[in-house]
Amino acid sequence: MNNQISTDKNSLRVVNAFIIVDVQDCFITGNLALSNSSARQNGAEVVPIINHLLQTVSFDIIAFTHDWHPSNHISFFENLDERRKYLKGDQNKTYEPMDTVTYTGPKFEMEQVLWPKHCVQETAEVELHKDLMVNSSKNNIFHIKKGNDSDIDSYSAFWDNFKRQETELHNILKQWNVTHVYVAGLATDYCVAATALDAMDLNYTTYLIQDACRGVANESISNKTNEMRQRGIQIIQSRQIWKPFSKYLLTNLNTTFQLKNKHKYQSWIIYSKHRFPRFLCSPFLHNFIVRDINLHLQTYENERKIFFWWKEFSSYTFLTYVLQSTWPFETRLSFNSQYYLLTHIEQSKTINFLNPNDYIHPVRFVSSSIDHHNQNTQLQQLIEQYQDHSHVDLSEHQLTDEDMKIISKEILIRKQCKQLVLKSNRITSVGVSILAQTLHNNNSLNYLDLSSNQVSDDGVHFLSKILSMNSNTLKKLDLGKNRITDDGMKHLAQMIKTNKILTQLDLCSNEITDEGIRLLANAIENSNSTIELLWLTSNTLITDKSIESIIGMVKKNQSLKRLWMFKCNLSEIGKKKLKELEQLNKNFRVYVNNWKD
Ligand SMILES: [Zn+2]
Numbered sequence: 115m116n117n118q119i120s121t122d123k124n125s126l127r128v129v130n131a132f133i134i135v136d137v138q139d140c141f142i143t144g145n146l147a148l149s150n151s152s153a154r155q156n157g158a159e160v161v162p163i164i165n166h167l168l169q170t171v172s173f174d175i176i177a178f179t180h181d182w183h184p185s186n187h188i189s190f191f192e193n194l195d196e197r198r199k200y201l202k203g204d205q206n207k208t209y210e211p212m213d214t215v216t217y218t219g220p221k222f223e224m225e226q227v228l229w230p231k232h233c234v235q236e237t238a239e240v241e242l243h244k245d246l247m248v249n250s251s252k253n254n255i256f257h258i259k260k261g262n263d264s265d266i267d268s269y270s271a272f273w274d275n276f277k278r279q280e281t282e283l284h285n286i287l288k289q290w291n292v293t294h295v296y297v298a299g300l301a302t303d304y305c306v307a308a309t310a311l312d313a314m315d316l317n318y319t320t321y322l323i324q325d326a327c328r329g330v331a332n333e334s335i336s337n338k339t340n341e342m343r344q345r346g347i348q349i350i351q352s353r354q355i356w357k358p359f360s361k362y363l364l365t366n367l368n369t370t371f372q373l374k375n376k377h378k379y380q381s382w383i384i385y386s387k388h389r390f391p392r393f394l395c396s397p398f399l400h401n402f403i404v405r406d407i408n409l410h411l412q413t414y415e416n417e418r419k420i421f422f423w424w425k426e427f428s429s430y431t432f433l434t435y436v437l438q439s440t441w442p443f444e445t446r447l448s449f450n451s452q453y454y455l456l457t458h459i460e461q462s463k464t465i466n467f468l469n470p471n472d473y474i475h476p477v478r479f480v481s482s483s484i485d486h487h488n489q490n491t492q493l494q495q496l497i498e499q500y501q502d503h504s505h506v507d508l509s510e511h512q513l514t515d516e517d518m519k520i521i522s523k524e525i526l527i528r529k530q531c532k533q534l535v536l537k538s539n540r541i542t543s544v545g546v547s548i549l550a551q552t553l554h555n556n557n558s559l560n561y562l563d564l565s566s567n568q569v570s571d572d573g574v575h576f577l578s579k580i581l582s583m584n585s586n587t588l589k590k591l592d593l594g595k596n597r598i599t600d601d602g603m604k605h606l607a608q609m610i611k612t613n614k615i616l617t618q619l620d621l622c623s624n625e626i627t628d629e630g631i632r633l634l635a636n637a638i639e640n641s642n643s644t645i646e647l648l649w650l651t652s653n654t655l656i657t658d659k660s661i662e663s664i665i666g667m668v669k670k671n672q673s674l675k676r677l678w679m680f681k682c683n684l685s686e687i688g689k690k691k692l693k694e695l696e697q698l699n700k701n702f703r704v705y706v707n708n709w710k711d
Pocket residue numbers: 181182183189229232233261
């Protein structure tokens with residue numbers, strides 16, 4: 115175990131238990147699949163993470179818990195009618211699955227969530243996920259069944275919800291002198307949280323491995339996580355206890371690169387060069403040389419960022435990063451402080467980092483190629499309703515980056531749609547990079563609305579790279595409310611210098627300052643003759659300092675016809691100066707107070 119985490123000076127010996135909660139088919143693909151609940155999380159995602167921990171961390175004991183109900187269980191919505199006589203309040207009221215009721219009996223008065231029938235003993239879906247590495251032959255592996263009393267539900271692996279009956283878990287942990295408990299599994303906001311909280315109550319030093327859990331609803335996940343934190347449970351990521359095998363390439367690399375003798379690097383360089391030509395075969399990826407990312411790499415926020423760039427080995431003598439995929443456990447390399455080389459054509463995204471305090475930062479990758487199987491059948495059905503070449507509006511559908519693979523494949527490639535509105539979803543730069551790739555050589559899309567997402571400067575970067583190539587037909591781009599700063603404006607300005615297609619650009623409600631405006635105005639002034647409509651409204655960091663660059667832009671550029679700049683931080687004098695521009699150029703209008711002033 116990583117000493118940083120598990121050493122407790124007060125105890126003589128640290129004994130670690132890993133409790134893996136309910137990683138059962140029922141919660142992954144079965145009747146109570148988390149992907150169907152409001153947070154739409156995929157329970158299967160915890161399997162490789164938990165497996166990796168099982169393989170690489172030497173836990174002293176491991177307990178798999180099983181939700182294990184008789185078919186007449188109190189928690190089943192399907193059993194509501196049989197138990198109506200115990201309903202508190204109106205016994206004839208209609209309820210839906212997932213509603214909470216209060217039963218006054220048969221044993222206790224208690225609140226109960228009416229779950230769809232799930233984890234019924236001896237049925238197929240009660241099984242643990244088939245890929246979960248359950249090595250039951252070892253004597254330190256235990257299986258805990260819970261919820262077998264038909265009249266009391268049991269979220270925690272220690273107790274039923276009424277703390278009336280105890281499972282054997284606490285006894286086992288005591289027998290093994292366990293001091294530290296690590297909890298992961300399904301679902302974060304119910305059985306995982308209840309188990310972790312009980313472990314804490316029983317005085318175990320308790321950790322929740324957050325990235326190895328998936329839950330039911332975003333709100334309760336965050337509430338329960340806060341409660342756990344407040345009660346003293348340490349919320350950690352698997353990377354903090356993850357340990358590479360010595361046989362792994364990256365372990366050897368770590369050792370090599372920590373040596374002062376740089377000649378020892380040579381064999382690794384040769385190895386990587388061997389794979390290098392394959393990487394170079396992809397002309398498309400050449401457009402994605404991303405620089406200076408390493409500064410951001412060390413923050414956890416950059417998880418799920420997509421990496422696809424390369425650099426020759428000439429500067430490898432700087433800091434070295436080692437990258438690894440999680441599934442399958444394949445190692446990829448990156449070199450030096452400024453650039454990374456991936457030895458794989460496929461895009462990858464980090465999912466986490468190991469030992470961020472070390473000199474070398476291994477980064478784990480998972481594949482994110484467009485063809486990956488994706489489970490969002492709801493979205494698939496929705497897309498089927500649209501005709502080819504149509505205008506698709508998927509605003510406010512809680513779409514994630516993962517969904518952008520479907521959108522790319524189905525809407526952009528297959529249906530060749532003309533307009534795509536993805537307003538108010540949960541799309542980050544990762545999703546944008548997927549869309550951006552598909553836009554290359556796309557001849558149908560002319561309007562893309564990504565407003566009110568989390569595109570950020572990185573997303574703008576991906577889009578800008580593609581739009582600079584003029585290999586698409588996109589005329590209108592809406593990037594309103596996406597936390598775009600001057601960094602993003604650098605990329606946009608660069609793009610605007612070469613793009614000859616875009617006519618409308620919406621950048622409302624971002625975090626653009628006068629510097630960003632200077633870059634943009636400069637690009638439009640000197641190198642663009644296509645942008646006609648520009649929205650900069652509600653960028654409250656724009657002040658009168660921008661006036662001069664805007665005046666310069668409007669005076670010289672002939673294409674710009676409309677500029678919206680209300681709700682910025684402009685003085686009355688500044689607004690007046692902008693309005694005067696309308697005298698100079700009869701085709702130009704600027705709106706400084708409202709939509710039409
Ligand atoms: Zn249950």
